[in-house]
Amino acid sequence: MKSQISLLAILLLSLSCQTEQKPEKTVTKYVEEPHSYAQPNDAVITHLDLDIKVDFESKTIAGVATYDIDTNDASEIILDSKYLDIEKVEANGNATTFSMGDFNEDLGQALKIAITEDTNKISVFYKTTSQTEAVQWLAPQQTLDKEQPFLFTQGQAILTRSWIPIQDSPQIRITYDATVKVPNNLMAVMSAENPKQKTEDGVYQFKMKQPIPPYLIALAVGDLEYKPISDRTGVYAEKSMVDKAQEEFSDMEKMVAAAEKLYGDYAWEQFDVIVLPPSFPFGGMENPRLTFATPTVIAGDKSLTSLVAHELAHSWSGNLVTNATWDDFWLNEGFTVYFENRIMEALYGKDRANMIALIGRQDLADEIENFKDAPEMTRLKLDLEGKNPDDGMNSIAYDKGFLFLRTLEEKVGRDKLDSFLKAYFSKNAFKTMTTEKFVDYLNLNLLEPNNIDFNVEEWIYEPGIPDNQVVIVSDKFEQTETVLNTFLDSKSIDASKTKDWTTDEWVHFIRNFPESISTEDLQRLDNAFDFTNASNSHIAMVWYEQAINHDYHGNDVDAKIEDFLTHVGRRWYVATLYKAFERNDKTEAALAIYKKARPNYHSVTANTIDDLLGFEAEEFE
Known part of the structure; x- marks a missing residue:
């Protein structure tokens, strides 16, 4: 049986x-x-x-x-x-x-x-x-x-x-x-x-x-040409731009090497940049192996090349480890701004990195003010259901995300954070990440092993900026403010104090004009530094914003603003100026320019300005 x-x-x-x-x-x-x-x-x-x-x-x-x-x-x-x-x-x-x-x-x-x-x-x-x-x-x-x-x-x-x-x-x-x-x-x-x-x-x-x-x-x-910078870096551009681009971006190989030293090998073999026509709507777009870039970063002195460092950093944060949804966009951009800042510090020193960080902090303060009636939009983890994900692509994701990581660095120490981030990119390579998964990963691999208490939930899920934010200072900016205050008192400037200023110092100088500054003072400054004809697009943009804010019309600045808005399609720049027109009850002037400029804009920029000015596209046809 x-x-x-x-x-x-x-x-x-x-x-x-x-x-x-x-x-x-x-x-x-x-x-x-x-x-x-x-x-x-x-x-x-x-x-x-x-x-x-x-x-x-x-x-x-x-x-x-x-x-x-x-x-x-x-x-x-x-x-x-x-x-x-x-x-x-x-x-x-x-x-x-x-x-x-x-x-x-x-x-x-x-x-x-x-x-x-x-x-x-x-x-x-x-x-x-x-x-x-x-x-x-x-x-x-x-x-x-x-x-x-x-x-x-x-x-x-x-x-x-x-x-x-x-x-x-x-x-x-x-x-x-x-x-x-x-x-x-x-x-x-x-x-x-x-x-x-x-x-x-x-x-x-x-x-x-x-x-x-x-x-x-x-x-x-x-009609493109290619110029190499190193065996794995180079530039594409139109014939009349390609040599300028090659010179402007000549530090690209150094940037890649600095990035690899921080957070591991570059995973995409080639890192090239194509300089597009001026209608390109972003400063840069981190398309793997070939970053798309605006010609507005070609300043002739490498002063705006932090944008290249930013797009390179995306080769790790964004392209290698990608936000799973657009609600998690800060995982792409906050990490990238932090990484960009570290690359710039490695190549150009702490002073320049701090100035870039402080410019971003000013942008963040402006963005939080913009969202005063919608504070939920100042959270890092967003809820964009029913909205266009483009609505979440602003300084909150970039600069609050950076500030979170910079504050975390201050808390845990740079060496520990660097080790954590290098492992994070390696272990999650070619994968996607949600905010919730990242929080778990952070607790398990950094905070708990080091017995560190950090207000992660407040930073990520609450509006505004927590009180424990790191305070970044810059001696260079303090000196810039001293020069501005001396001018406001004496109506004169010692040019020797400004001859070695970087773009960041000039931007800080212009942005800090008091609301009470007179058109006569603006004229003196324009005569001294020719801001209206600035070849540096960032300096020009902040100057034009001040001209709109203060009804300054000297040195043919109105024509220059119109020319800038007609030929430049970078959304950040043009939106800043159209917002200034609207904020100062000059919408008619804005619309007069926009009717001429809109055909030159990519849909990304045009849709933003359409919404800003409150008109349907058909009204411009």
Whole structure:
């Protein structure tokens, strides 16, 4: 009997093994987030093969986006799409059905594609339209050399879906290949392995082998040249700009080396910068391997190159370890500002780093004042559901985030914080991070092992700035204030005291004019230092703001302000000046300029100024 039972048991075990179910397919568990229609826990993209043609005559990008996908036995996969013309969709090479969801002004539409449990590849045939927001098409006269047209894309935060149908969430990381066809007298470059010279046929091949979030997929097309700085750094720009850019950014290799010494090896092989036309809406965009930059940082004296240090720092904080949702944006930017500051200190000394930090602290104070009626927006961890994530991209994420880490450094010691951050980037490389996961990681790996009590919850989840904030001081700025006060008392300036000032000192000097300063004093200062004709864009911007604030009209400053706003598209700069017009009841003057300037702005900048001035775009057409 015992033998029969044993045989029966063996037989049953054998049958069990034969009929055993295949292990259930698992996918990464993604968090819920409000700014993408994708349901990645059901079906998620893993690799993009993009094949497109750029047509400057029709101002369209057209082609096919083919994705490798992982599914969890889902019957559909959902992509994000906005202002795209979807022509057809295939699954595993065969036609499949698709549908478009309701349109949302911020999010666009859900592109729902029918799949089966065997589907491992989908292809979307599409083209962009005249409403596509990520792409700016520039006529030759809008470029520096004024000979050839230009195109660039800007995907952050949720605009990639307007030039590629994609799962447009920062927590979804993919690799990509691309084939891009452009006019054969132009060059195409992407956030990928790039050419150094034009091809004869205008066809370019790209590969990004490290997984990146969709907002970092970027394309630029123009009459470009490349100049190396080192074996792994260099610059792209139009012909008349490329030598200036190479000289301005000549410290790039030193920056990469300084960054690696702080927080580990650079993971992207190449760090290049492309200087775009002036309509580019940001100072810089950290697209991996190829930072996109505004020409407003070309000052001729490297005085604005902290922007390059900032975008380089994103190679760790943002690109390597990425905010999982846009509510966690401070994890990208606060860390990057702190890292940028450390790079600048390593290369140029503590004085310069402190001045940069104090300029940021002034920006933070202004931002908190701007949000006095919405204090919840001054938290680091945001709740942006129902809002455009662009609403959270301000000084709170950048400068409060920096201040949190700088205060933490003061509490735990620089060596301990550096060790923590280096390990953080290494252990979480090519992953995404929520604020909650970071808090747990911080407690487990830094605070608890060192028996340190720190008000993390107050810093992250409460509005405003906690009382234990570190106070950063600068002897250089104190000297600047002394020169200003002496001038206000005596109406004269000893030029020898200002001849070696940096951009930060000049900005601090101008920003600290008292409300009671007279137009006569402004005229004296303008005559002495020619602020109205400043070639340094940051100095010009803060001076023009003071001119608007104080009704100063000397030295043809009104024409200079109009020219600045018409030709510069950097959102921070132009928004600062339009806010000054509005704050001083000069909206009509602002609108008169804006009607001329708006066609030169990327949609990122235009949308911001539209909202600021309270008018619909149609009113400017």
